[in-house]
Amino acid sequence: MDKTHANSTCSNRPDLRGEINWIPFDAAAFVGSSLRFVSGDPEGNRFRVSYYLDSTQHLKAKVWFGPETEGPPGHAHGGAMAAVVDEVLGLAAWAAGYSIVVGNLSVSFRNMLPLHKVVSVETKVVSAEGRKIMVHGRIYCEKTTYAVGECLCITIQPKNINIR
Incomplete structure (x- = not known):
């Protein structure tokens, strides 16, 4: 990737390429079809998401908020932002090796996010x-x-199998 792209991370077109030191991460292949709600339609008008791991193996994402995420005129709905935080933070736990479900999610909104923006x-x-x-x-x-988020995840216990 050229340095020009690395300096243009906030374009208003859906360019979801990662930063120079980010490695593509195939989230759908990793956790299956449970990612349908946010990242299930890569060509849709709601969200478009690409996942990466950085050099320290932390999960990163590039997300485009399309017109179907609108809340306040011209801006993403808080629920759309919260859905992204939920998916990405939960997936971060999976990528770190924990099989989890989200137990509690706290999202604080700091600024309005314009539609058609890649963040x-x-x-x-x-x-x-x-x-x-x-x-x-x-x-x-x-x-x-x-937005900033905190996610308390709970590891999934294996099902007890009763053999008679």
């Missing part, structure tokens, strides 16, 4: 204690943060 999402698994995995992340573009 980045960064994540970090900040703790793992017993079955509880805490993941933090944010939706941002350059110096502007649109």
Whole structure:
């Protein structure tokens, strides 16, 4: 990728290429079809998402918020932003090796996100204690943060099998 692209991470066209040190991550192949809600339609008018791992193996995403995510005129709905935070933070736990479900999600909105904008999402698994995995992340573009999130994930227990 050329340096010009690396400096144009916030274009208004749906260019979902990652940064120079990001490695593509095939999320759908990793966790299956459970990613249908946010990243299930790569050509749709709601969301378009590409996933990556950075050099420290933290999950990153590039997300385009299309016209079907509109809330306030010309801007993404808070629920659309929260859905992205939910998917990306939950997937970050899976990418880190934890089979989880989201137990609690907290999203704080910092700025209105214009439609047709490509933004980045960064994540970090900040703790793992017993079955509880805490993941933090944010939706941002350059110096502007649109939303921050904290996700308490609970590891999935294997089903008990009764053999008679």
